[in-house]
Amino acid sequence: MKYALFSGCRTGFDIPQHPKSAKAVLSRLNVKVEELDFGCCGYPVKEKNLDAFLLLAIRNLAIAQTHHLPVLTLCKCCFGSLKQAEHYFQNDAEKRVMINRILEKEGLHYGGGVRVHHMLTLLDREVDTGIIQRSIVHPLDGIKVAASYGCHALRPATITGFDDHPNAPTIFERIIRLTGAETVNWSKRLECCGNPLLDKNSTLARGFILNKYETAKQEGADLICTACNYCHMQYEYGRDIILKSGSTTPIPAVLLTQLLGRAMGLEKKLTGVETAA
Amino acid sequence: MLYTWSFFIASAIFLIGIIYRIIGFFRLTIGPDRAEFTTADRIKAFLSGLLGILVSPVRMFHLFKTVILNVVLQLPLIRQDSLKWFMHICIYWGFFGLFFFHALEGYVSEVIFSNYMSTLNPFMFLRNIAGVMVMTGVGIAIYRRKTHFRLKQISKHPDYLAIVLLALIMISGFGLEAAKIISSGVFDDMVAEYGFMDYDEELPALKAVWQEEFNVHFPGETIPVTPEIMELGWMINEDNCAACHSNPRWAFVSYPVSIAMTPFADFFNRNRLDLLLLNIHFLSCFIALAYLPFSKFLHILTTPISLIISGLAGQQIKRDENKASRRVFDLSACIQCGTCTSHCAVGPLFEIFNNQWVFPSERVTHIRESAWGRPMDKESRDAFSQGSFICTMCNKCSQVCTAGMNLQDIWKETREQLAEEFLPDPVIRIRELCNKNQSEKAGLKAPVVLKPGKNPVVESLKKSLQAGAFSQCYTCLTCTSTCPVVDITGESNELGSAPHQVIHALILGQTDLAKNASIVWNCLTCYKCQENCPQGVRITDVFYQLKNMVHQQEFGI
DSSP, X not given: OEEEEEOOGGGTTTOTHHHHHHXXXXXXXXXXXXXXXXXXXXXXXXXXXXXXXXXXXXXXXHHHHHTXXXXXXXXXXXXXXXXXXXXXXXXXXXXXXXXXXXXXXXXXXXXXXXXXXXXXXXXXXXXXXXXXXXXXXXXXXXXXXXXXXOHHHHSSHHHHOOOSOTTSOOHHHHHHHHTTOEEOOOTTXXXXXXXXGTTTOHHHHHHHHHHHHHHHHHTTOSEEEEOOHHHHHHHHHHHHHHHHHTSOOOOOEXXXXXXXXXXXXXXXXXXXXXXXX | OHHHHHHHHHHHHHHHHHHHHHHHHHHOOSSSOOOOOOHHHHHHHHHHHHHHHHTOHHHHHHHXXXXXXXXXXXXXXXXXXXXXXXXXXXXXXXXXHHIIIIITTTTTHHHHOTTOOTTSTXXXXXXXXXXXXXXXXXXXHHHHHHHOHHHHHHOOHHHHHHHHHHHHHHHHHHHHHHHHHHOHHHHHHHHHHHOOSOTTTHHHHHHHHHHHHHOOOOTTOOXXXXXXXXXXXXXHHHHHTTTTOOOGGGSXXXXXXXXXXXXXXXXXXXXXXXXXXXXXXXXXXXXXXXHGGGSGGGHHHHHHHHHHHHHHHOSOOSOHHHHHHHHHHHHHHOOOOOHHHHHOSSGGGHHHHOOGGGSHHHHHHHHHHHHTTOOOOHHHHHHHHHHHTTOOOOOHHHHHOTTOOOHHHHHHHHHHHHHHTTOOOHHHHHHHHHHHHHHHHHHHXXXXXXXXXXXXXXXXXXXXXXXXXXXXXXXXXXXXXXXXXXXXXXXXXXXXXXXXXXXXXXXXTOHHHHHHOHHHHSOOOOOHHHHHOTTOOOHHHHHHHHHHXXXXXXXXX
């Protein structure tokens, strides 16, 4: 099976290690990916104009459709956006016509129905668990990991279909445990990271992320695992704040693909984290 | 006389322009002027960086590699779009071939080749090849700009002017060569200069050969042609001409052009129109020379340097002084090729916002112009800000830039400057506006007035797929008790600070109250409220709709 890798805008400059580690991990699992000339998922303009959001999101699905590939996102905001856009596209005939009329100008057309996966749903549902288990050559025994879920993939659950139990999901923990690590029952695992308010209300944005760092440490986590570009950037932002304040050293926040890559014994230049000894 | 004067004037303008540019590269700033570095600091930093390359053999090797692969062969371009690479290589190599070996023949060709003559092969033939290359490239350039969906939207007069000027130089060049082929005047001049022959018997024979075989036209003369005369003519041609003048048929473009000119040959030759074409040819070259520092032709000098910088140092360079200079310099290396715009992650939004500043290539033009002293009026600047903040900073433009620009850095600086000018992201602007409205209301303790009849805003919300179900709310407060923002601020009593109040306000038709509610603007869009609502009210989506409404109110879209 082959997927169109949708890395997301923030990976171009801020977190290039995300697609890099993802590609290395996927190639270990024999999952083929192709990088298409995707644009923005639409999430950043949703507050400005819903049509703009729909156009950008559907355009990506149309590009994937011309290549006959399902989409694989690394970011939960991208995932949620594409899922929501597909939902609106299916249920709003007027918008469907409007979007396709614009897409036709660049020779694109969307008929609906492109499947969208997030890295987690792919590993959970599309890849055989045995293959993942066999690829773990350096199990992360004894490491306690706090999974930071990310809102836009989880909710609205009927649209995103991320986990069968949106109020008590386990998909992230299931995948983390495959690496041999333990998972922490973290009270704030489903909470927002605060990134959407970063430039708008920095007091709140700060409050959310510091709270997450604090509670994760209290509940015994050795590290926080993310699987979303925006969450990860927010953790990096929070880490800088904590380091500047000089009070404590924050526990590290790593990407899911980095965690997997390390457990698979991949090199540092691919994952951005130290190679397992 | 005309030649000398126009050459000196053009060269003077060119030199002044180049000096003006170089000073500007080290003097101007992009983004907020923090007055961190003086021009002298920046020149010093540049020179020390340059020295760092020159003293290191490893860096020199990289420099050499970059020049060959990225500048001369343009390999990054071939990986991106082979037609574009072919187009540019045609213009680039053809132009440089003509520039060095034809325009500067006295300094290059004659020095390198001891037997160089512009009328001799292979030089005559190669000149035509180079001309054809440039014309092919120009043709593809026009085709691309006219057919590519995105390029069509961004191509402007200066882009076409550059193409047209280049085409004019080439067409006048071919025309001049063709006019010289048919010209009896040129023939007479050359016979007078290089010929040693008997004018009564041998000259008519030579003329016969040149008329019959090389397409020269002698107006008002009837030249007898017999096999014997031709034979004599070929002999004289061999003795007098052939050493310095190949068969003009080798000029495989100009020669057919000269045949096409045959019907007008008499008129041409009587009026010496070849001299007119000569004037057009060199004047168009000199205009291009004078225009170079002020047009996209400047990229001939700047883009190779920018490609070398990005090839050696990558996207990020170390010293802040050099970063400041590079921003200014990069803007002059831009060729308006539109690659960034065709790959832009949010470029398609031009169709929705109808704002040309969504396109990175357009923003570059404006940033360059305002840096060099042509700022915008306030209204356009506002539109520019809206376009700038649609950018998601995905860095794709810098990755695909064929000129090796670090656009990311330019966007970062201009955004900072816009924020200082009180033109930040429109979302931040409408957020602040609504916050202001709210505090005014609270201060005045304005009574909430219920109006009879239907509120059009509420009716439009009810019809929308995203927000339709809000009237089913029975104020159970589940949304407010699950809201992480309410949780962290601890506020749910102040009007507008809790999600259920917004939904309730909408049911009462109080749309202004809803739009100005602080929770709408502090919403994380985490969808917890919506997920938990027992009545299926799409609270987060209603908030999105309200934000969209205010955006439309303020920005018309």
